[in-house]
Amino acid sequence: MSQAISMVDTFDPVGYSAIPTPPEGFRSGFVGIVGRPNVGKSTLMNALVGQKVAITSPTAQTTRNRLRGILTNDQAQIIFVDTPGIHKPHHELGKILVKNARMAIDSVDATLLVVDGSVEMGRGDQFVAELLAHSSGPVILGMNKVDQQPEDEDAIAPLDASYQRLADEHGWPLVKFSALHETSLDTLLATLIDQLEPGPYYYPPDLVTDQPERFIMGELIREQILLNTREEVPHSVAIAVDRVEEDTKITRILATIHVERDSQKGILIGKKGSMLKVIGSDARQQIQKLVMGQVYLELFVKVVPKWRQSRSRLEDFGYRVEE
Numbered sequence: 001m002s003q004a005i006s007m008v009d010t011f012d013p014v015g016y017s018a019i020p021t022p023p024e025g026f027r028s029g030f031v032g033i034v035g036r037p038n039v040g041k042s043t044l045m046n047a048l049v050g051q052k053v054a055i056t057s058p059t060a061q062t063t064r065n066r067l068r069g070i071l072t073n074d075q076a077q078i079i080f081v082d083t084p085g086i087h088k089p090h091h092e093l094g095k096i097l098v099k100n101a102r103m104a105i106d107s108v109d110a111t112l113l114v115v116d117g118s119v120e121m122g123r124g125d126q127f128v129a130e131l132l133a134h135s136s137g138p139v140i141l142g143m144n145k146v147d148q149q150p151e152d153e154d155a156i157a158p159l160d161a162s163y164q165r166l167a168d169e170h171g172w173p174l175v176k177f178s179a180l181h182e183t184s185l186d187t188l189l190a191t192l193i194d195q196l197e198p199g200p201y202y203y204p205p206d207l208v209t210d211q212p213e214r215f216i217m218g219e220l221i222r223e224q225i226l227l228n229t230r231e232e233v234p235h236s237v238a239i240a241v242d243r244v245e246e247d248t249k250i251t252r253i254l255a256t257i258h259v260e261r262d263s264q265k266g267i268l269i270g271k272k273g274s275m276l277k278v279i280g281s282d283a284r285q286q287i288q289k290l291v292m293g294q295v296y297l298e299l300f301v302k303v304v305p306k307w308r309q310s311r312s313r314l315e316d317f318g319y320r321v322e323e
């Protein structure tokens with residue numbers, strides 16, 4: 001690390017994690033981002049940390065793992081924990097997603113409950129709110145998508161009131177913002193920092209995520225599948241990044257897309273391979289931004305019947321089964 005910072009005087013065997021001593025009054029902590037699917041949790045985390053750490057899409061249940069995004073400024077370091085949307089699960093994968101989201105609630109210092117502020121509060125939000133009411137740490141209610149609220153004042157009032165009631169009921173601060181347009185995020189950040197205790201840097205100040213690059217590569221491929229295919233296909237894929245070879249000029253990546261049925265394989269490959277070509281080319285462009293260099297990406301499609309129902313398969317694909 002090049003800047004002049006005072007180092008903590010502990011021996012660091014790995015050698016690359018230079019963690020400075022925090023200034024006086026510095027605050028830090030872990031903030032869980034929870035809510036029902038598709039409310040914009042991952043979009044918000046990316047906007048807050050200023051980099052694409054988590055993939056996003058209009059398809060519900062985009063996020064499958066707990067993902068950390070790290071924000072560091074002069075006042076604080078916040079480690080955001082993005083979680084899968086909480087919903088009623090229909091298969092083993094869904095159960096694991098919800099379980100992992102619920103576990104995150106118990107392991108953070110504060111929780112940001114994200115809701116879709118362009119529609120009235122619903123039973124899904126109420127369900128998550130009840131889970132949080134039993135958690136010990138502070139909760140902030142975040143009304144996202146305010147850019148999509150109706151133009152008519154009379155139509156906005158009942159929307160706002162439904163969330164204000166929820167906030168008042170629990171004594172939670174309420175903040176309105178748009179993650180997509182990055183408006184009022186300063187207010188949100190100030191409210192979050194307010195809830196944190198004084199603390200150290202948990203990560204080097206320039207680190208934005210602790211996810212391995214290989215995992216993000218797989219996610220960027222999955223994102224293009226979510227954006228380019230419909231119905232059951234997006235939910236039925238799991239990506240394995242089989243090989244990454246870097247040389248000075250290019251990064252070569254081999255990855256396998258696993259699906260559950262032959263019909264899904266057919267859709268993914270498309271007429272004369274046209275769909276796989278689009279997915280591969282779009283994902284390659286995204287991965288080039290990640291590695292900041294040329295990428296050669298080769299994709300294979302493989303059928304693994306009912307992988308979402310199989311615990312051992314889920315673990316093979318990196319979905320941690322936590323008890």
Ligand SMILES: Nc1nc2c(ncn2[C@@H]2O[C@H](COP(=O)(O)OP(=O)(O)OP(=O)(O)O)[C@@H](O)[C@H]2O)c(=O)[nH]1
Pocket residue numbers: 036037038039040041042043044055056057058059060061062063064083084085086144145146147148177178179180181
């Ligand atoms: N108009 C508008 N759209 C938004 C905003 N934030 C997110 N979105 C869109 O909402 C959709 C879902 O966003 P995600 O960030 O993937 O939502 P999520 O809550 O992480 O979803 P899951 O991971 O499935 O639980 C995407 O199409 C986003 O572009 C916002 O502030 N305004």
Ligand SMILES: [Mg+2]
Pocket residue numbers: 041042043054055056062063082083084085
């Ligand atoms: Mg998400």
